[in-house]
Amino acid sequence: MKIGVLALQGAVTEHIRSIERAGAEGIAIKQVQQLEELDGLILPGGESTTIGKLMRKYGFMEAIRAFAAEGKPVFGTCAGLIVMAKHIHGQDEAHLELMDMTVSRNAFGRQRESFETDLPVKGIDETVRAVFIRAPLIESVGDGVEVLSTYNDEIVTARQGHLLACSYHPELTDDYRLHAYFVDMAKAYKQSVEAK
Numbered sequence: 001m002k003i004g005v006l007a008l009q010g011a012v013t014e015h016i017r018s019i020e021r022a023g024a025e026g027i028a029i030k031q032v033q034q035l036e037e038l039d040g041l042i043l044p045g046g047e048s049t050t051i052g053k054l055m056r057k058y059g060f061m062e063a064i065r066a067f068a069a070e071g072k073p074v075f076g077t078c079a080g081l082i083v084m085a086k087h088i089h090g091q092d093e094a095h096l097e098l099m100d101m102t103v104s105r106n107a108f109g110r111q112r113e114s115f116e117t118d119l120p121v122k123g124i125d126e127t128v129r130a131v132f133i134r135a136p137l138i139e140s141v142g143d144g145v146e147v148l149s150t151y152n153d154e155i156v157t158a159r160q161g162h163l164l165a166c167s168y169h170p171e172l173t174d175d176y177r178l179h180a181y182f183v184d185m186a187k188a189y190k191q192s193v194e195a196k
């Protein structure tokens with residue numbers, strides 16, 4: 001299983017470490033051609049405006065949309081979640097517009113710029129250790145989107161078929177189960193293609 005991490009800006013090496021702990025190969029992705037060899041792609045946290053700009057500059061917008069359109073799994077964490085969203089609260093333009101949800105940036109308030117918590121996530125047995133850093137939240141989701149976890153009644157993890165998104169940084173702890181969950185999504189995709 002080969003999982004790429006978009007390496008234009010943000011927390012890349014930590015994601016690669018978690019992917020490898022989850023038993024897959026992690027690859028830093030800097031050029032669109034590299035997408036071809038992947039079974040899944042992670043869009044990391046960082047600064048969504050910067051990531052969006054660099055994605056446009058290096059041709060990743062169309063390439064990642066095509067990647068996702070094939071049914072290949074994409075996982076956005078924090079800024080990566082913002083980049084995946086169809087709508088961004090207060091902004092006219094979104095980025096990839098892959099996932100049917102409206103997100104709100106820096107939504108947890110200044111006094112709580114960053115914090116950690118143990119989060120129950122649907123599909124994972126015990127709570128997941130989650131690090132929130134100037135995190136976005138998911139304000140609303142469309143019909144095809146399943147909510148996997150909430151924090152103080154706000155949606156912070158969601159899945160739409162082969163698309164997964166979370167508000168926090170799952171790669172900044174030793175808990176790699178969300179990465180394992182994503183690797184399982186990539187395995188399921190690969191099996192479905194091989195069965196054809």
Ligand SMILES: NC(=O)CC[C@H](N)C(=O)O
Nearest residue numbers: 045046047048078079134
């Ligand atoms: N840790 C993060 O990825 C923060 C996201 C950042 N606040 C943004 O709006 O893009």
